[in-house]
Amino acid sequence: MYSRRVCVCEGSQPVHRCSGIRMGDTVDIGQKGAMAASPGLKNLCLNTHKAGMQGLDTDKINDIIKRASEGSRFYQYKQKHQQQLNEKLEVMKNEASSFTEEQIKKATKQMDQLVQELEAERDLSRTIVHVDMDMFYAAVEMRDDPSLRDKPMAVGSTGMLSTSNYAARRYGVRAAMPGFIGKKLCPELIIVPPDFTKYKAASREVQEIFSQYDPGFSPMSLDEAYLDITEFLQKNSALYVDEDDGMNHEQLSQVVVKEMRGKIEAKTQLTASAGIAANTRLAKVCSDLNKPNGQYYLPQDRDHILQFIASLSIRKVCGIGNVSEQHLQALGVTQCGQLMEKRGLLRLLFSETSYYNFLSIVLGLGHSTLSAWTERDRKSISQETTFKGTSDRPTLFKLSADLCQELADEMQRKDIVGKVLTLKIKTTDFKVKTRAQTLSEATRCPQVMAAGIKKILLLEMNAATDQPLSLRLLGVRMSSLAASEVGQRRQATLTQMFSQAAKPKAASTTSTTLPHTEQQPHQSERGTSRENVETRSDNNMESSALVKEKISPCRKETPSIEHFLSKPKLAEVAECTRIEVYECSVCEEVINVESLEAFNQHLDTCLELHSSPPVRDSKTDNNCINRDKTVTESQKNEDGDPHCKETSGGKIQSDIFPVDNCNSNHGPSTSSLKQDLLCPVCEQRSFRDVTSLNTHMDECLNKAAISELLQEVPDRPLKTDTAKNQTSKKRRIRSSQWVRPGEAMVTVWLVSVVR
């Protein structure tokens, strides 16, 4: 049972199933833990359960935190959501009290049945170790700068701390706390900016040691991993036993794990803590018990386990966070043992996935076999940035384009492509929204991504009618990932990419055939001879047995990115890598720019200028767009484009964006403009520089196209809160995290298409 790759946490979110509208995410400042004081806002208080945080003056600390937070937008946001959560909890409690004895009895019986099934699958034969480095980032920094030793310090910035050392924890300073509050709690706190390169290097060293004990170990993050040392113990027990002194399992495990921790420290000067138990869930709990620089052994024996679990705080269990804790607490459940007592009620109140999980927790079950994570298990990749709130459109566009570029770079390094593009925004009042778009082809082309993101962003901007959309965060995510392969490097064009993915590609009789330039002369199909010695840093998806994103036949016939960036020399670059000379296929100008970023800027402008309602012509997937000549000064190359039929002043055809057309509601930016940029929306005003035009157009679009936009935006009428989820739909456990007894584990791979 549970024979599957270890998940981040082997649980599901037990949220009361009638809680229709989900609560705001009530991230508590001190995550795991008790927050007695501060009435009203449980989620803004410090928690003291984390290692190194016991015995603090929590009242004083909470007071300082509260004072520093009160009145801020952040605080208001938290308050609002705690309030909503409270309402939900009330609803749940009412429902709970409405059940009859009979109902509960029946549900309890059904749960007992499930208990039987689960018990039957209990596996106590494995020895699982969870190793977690102590104050990891901080420890690395302290090692590299001894002057930091013994001083309270944290890694992060004024805005946010990633972690703190134990000296700082004495003041209540901890991970996920903003630095400025940390400073208030501890004025002498030293804040060191993070250096991920160092942490990665340290992590690699540690992992090398893990592999000595379990070559199949399962890293969960830079600083922690699960190991199955069962085989190691069997094979090497002789090495640890003094004569035939005899050593029981506990002693042997303890010695071996201690040795491993010793090796880690010797090699890296960093300390680790460990938990030893029969499965991952238990091992994880255990590794926290003797932190820092300690370990805990939980006998692999049912009675011990049940006893251990019974008094354990539910919040210590991986997967039970702030919100779940409050739900359970509202039902009188604070310790795991109570999950058994209330099992009938829990079954009636929560989803099948949830109550299944609860039982599994209280029985002390968990995964007992591991499998390593590789890059090809990745589901998504993203990049986001927080900034001082702004509603300035050019600024936001620029930021989002930069994010796309960074993300594209990262995807190139990992050699992956993605098919679903998602924009994430956070308003200045901390409300988070995401908007996704499925592309017609997987890509990692920054231009394509930037164009798509800009489009979505524009929709959101224009949808905000009362006040301009004021944001504090922008993020870009790609999902539905696949390994890119040789041909993958010829990316589809914007046109292709954003053309209605679901649409039955009208015969795809693309008229333009691509000169099939060979590309990626090297670095491509070398999957074979490679298996690097490096333990398991599968840094990309290649060589994976996994489905690779194939190129549909029609794609080859459509203009590829080389066409898009079709300067002869560029063919060999093939990727959207950094180059000096670009040809913009929108305006068809050759542009000399110092960076891709500059080119992006140009491209954005072009796109914005040229997009118009999707007068779709299935025969030409080509962007045939007229040219304007204002954007750059270096425009020597004049030769016409063989693919474009309507070059000057012609129709602006934009298949660029799929379902919804986001931009102007009409027409060409006439070729009449020589030096000036005429607004294609109103065709009234012209500008000398792009920025001014952009700004104007934004306003222009707002007025001119808004009604249209609102209709076409796939944007649901923003989730009517009325959406009662009284759904009578039968809930069932879907494949993924959870396996029911006897069921085979289903690995869900979201890889798209193989033909």
Next chain:
DNA sequence: GGGGGCGAGTAGT
């Protein structure tokens, strides 16, 4: 009706 996409929410580091 069921499956898939999407968006919100929760959780972890």
Next chain:
DNA sequence: TTCCAACTACTCGCCCCC
């Protein structure tokens, strides 16, 4: 003086489409 991250994974409800 102000100031509350970045990244990943998973679940669940809703809605659309076949």
